[in-house]
Amino acid sequence: MAMNFIFFFFVFTGIVLSAITGKTDAVTQAVFESSKSTVELCFGLIGSISFWMGLMKIAEESGLIEKIASFFKPVMKKLFPDIPSNHPAMGAMAMNFAANLLGLGNAATPLGLKAMKELQNLNPKKDTASNAMCTFLVINTSSITLIPTTTLALMKASGSDNPSAIIGTTLMATLCSTIAGIIAVKILEKFY
Numbered sequence: 001m002a003m004n005f006i007f008f009f010f011v012f013t014g015i016v017l018s019a020i021t022g023k024t025d026a027v028t029q030a031v032f033e034s035s036k037s038t039v040e041l042c043f044g045l046i047g048s049i050s051f052w053m054g055l056m057k058i059a060e061e062s063g064l065i066e067k068i069a070s071f072f073k074p075v076m077k078k079l080f081p082d083i084p085s086n087h088p089a090m091g092a093m094a095m096n097f098a099a100n101l102l103g104l105g106n107a108a109t110p111l112g113l114k115a116m117k118e119l120q121n122l123n124p125k126k127d128t129a130s131n132a133m134c135t136f137l138v139i140n141t142s143s144i145t146l147i148p149t150t151t152l153a154l155m156k157a158s159g160s161d162n163p164s165a166i167i168g169t170t171l172m173a174t175l176c177s178t179i180a181g182i183i184a185v186k187i188l189e190k191f192y
Contacts, residue, residue, distance in 0.1 A: 089118035100143035138181040
């Protein structure tokens, strides 16, 4: 609700100021130009997102995702000691981590929602997020990314000459954010 108010405030203020300064034509032109570039960007992303989503579906159907998920199990057991290792939440979280690792945020979202639903089933206090839910949220939000496919697609669609130049920086930034997030959540869960 607050974001809607803030967005409305900025749009309304811009329109009022353009009317006061006599630049309503410039605002109208900017609206149409940005709408056009938004549509062009979206069409530019369709191919790459379809490709990576299809690749993720193939990896899921072939069992590769389960193998990646089993790779995460030892680490996940330490991060989520309260969750039984054979519980569906562990599988959904591992698959979410694998999708995020490959930079497939769109594919990771349904898996993250499923994981949260399974974690809520284990949660004894239904009106309060459990430690496992908080830990999963922090890791999912920061998510270590090896190949930032969505960002690469956006950069390519925007005309970047070398979109892959960000891969190393993205890996380091997401690694640091994930480590910092895990440390913070593990410290804070001792107080609650």
